[in-house]
Amino acid sequence: MRSVLDRGLALYRQGEDLPAEELAKCTALAVQLAERGERIAPLLHAWDVGCSVAVAACWVSARPGEQSELVSLTQWSSVGVKEITAAISLAYVHAQKQAGLDTSRRVLADLMLNGSATDELAAAAHHSPAKEYVAVAGRVVGENVPSAATVARASAALTTGDLGLSCQAGRHLCILAPIRSHRSTEELSGHMVETLKRVGITFAAPAGAVIAPRSELAMAVQQASRIESLAGIAGLDGKTVESSQVISELAISRDGEYRRQLISLIDPIVEAPELLKTLRTLYLMDLDRSRTARRLNVARRTLTYRLERIEQLTGINPVRTRGILAFVLALAARDLDLSSSVPEGV
Structure with missing residues (x-):
């Protein structure tokens, strides 16, 4: 597909259009993928990257005075690539229908995620x-x-x-x-x-x-x-x-230093799992001490002792408004730090 783009750029410079047989090479590849039941999205992503690289290479190697031509060349490649992508996608969907795979709606979802879906493709997928x-x-x-x-x-x-x-x-x-x-x-x-x-x-x-x-x-x-x-x-x-x-978790996950500072608040009780569990259960039970004690299977007197111990070790009262806020965020920060399932970025 990259070679087809290079050929198209060369023909454009000569004032000619990309011939149908060149485009057919791309659509033939799409048909082969469809018949094997493979996804087309990675191919179209690679095609998009290849187009950008090819156009960038033209700008890098441009001679003085060629900038105006390169602007029109860039515009042509943008329009031309969309037309080629649409042709490839339609060939892919058609081939899948011919093969009886009935996956046009799944294909459309993939294409919508990479921005190459057209209204014609949506109609073909009954969407x-x-x-x-x-x-x-x-x-x-x-x-x-x-x-x-x-x-x-x-x-x-x-x-x-x-x-x-x-x-x-x-x-x-x-x-x-x-x-x-x-x-x-x-x-x-x-x-x-x-x-x-x-x-x-x-x-x-x-x-x-x-x-x-x-x-x-x-x-x-x-x-x-x-x-x-x-x-x-x-x-x-x-x-x-x-x-x-999950606004708090989003904020914590995006700021590593903030996360570390929050975790430091509960560092003094990390080595005391019964205190950490008590803190989690208390907030899970919305500060209801009777329910918390039952869930932990301890006496209310034991629960009170543990809460006092948490305050002694951390300097933070776990049942006052500021303490609740600090500990809830600290527990969330610790969970985020221990978890490897949260995607980076976004």
Whole structure:
């Protein structure tokens, strides 16, 4: 595909168009991938990178006075690449239909994440595009990585009513649900989770959910994956979780120094697991001492002694407002530090 682009650039400089037989080389490759059931998204990503590198090389090697030509060349490559990508994608979808693989909706989800999907492709996949989507990312019970069969089942379940598109992103099953009504994110994503559950697909923990315009779905899926991981660490319940529900964990995860300072608050009790457990259980029980004592299977007198011991060792009262805030964040910071499942960045 890189050689086809180089050929196209050379022909453009000569005032000629890319011949159909050159484009056919790319579409033939797409057909081969479709017939083998392989994903096309990595190929299109490599193609996009190759295009950028080729155009950049032209600028680097430009001679004085060629800048104006290079501007038009860059514009041509941008338009030309989109046309080539659309042709490749259509050939891929058509080949899959011919092979009876019925994966056009999964293909469309992959293409939407790399920004190369067209309305024509959406129509071929029986999907009506929306301006905004809810990107939902969750880990499937019993699967380290969602299998092709799981993604296919999810896609089939969501086809009725055009509820959304499914794909795999890392260890997550991702759903792109078009927003077409005034339903809240929680209602829409919750409906999808229930729909998947009916076909035997259950998320291991609350899924992450992010609203994003169609052009920013790749970033939205990354953020939804991150929210899902943070929700698991925070021990949140529910079908889906939005960023507002893990705002503290998001802030802590992005600032390593802040995280270390918070963890230092509970360093004096790290070697006393019964004190750490007492602190966690107290906040889990919303400061209800009777419930906390029952959960820990200790007498209230023992619980009181432990809370006093925590204050003695840390200098922070665990049942005063400032102490509660400090310890809740410190425990979250420690969990984040111990966890290796939170994606970097975003």
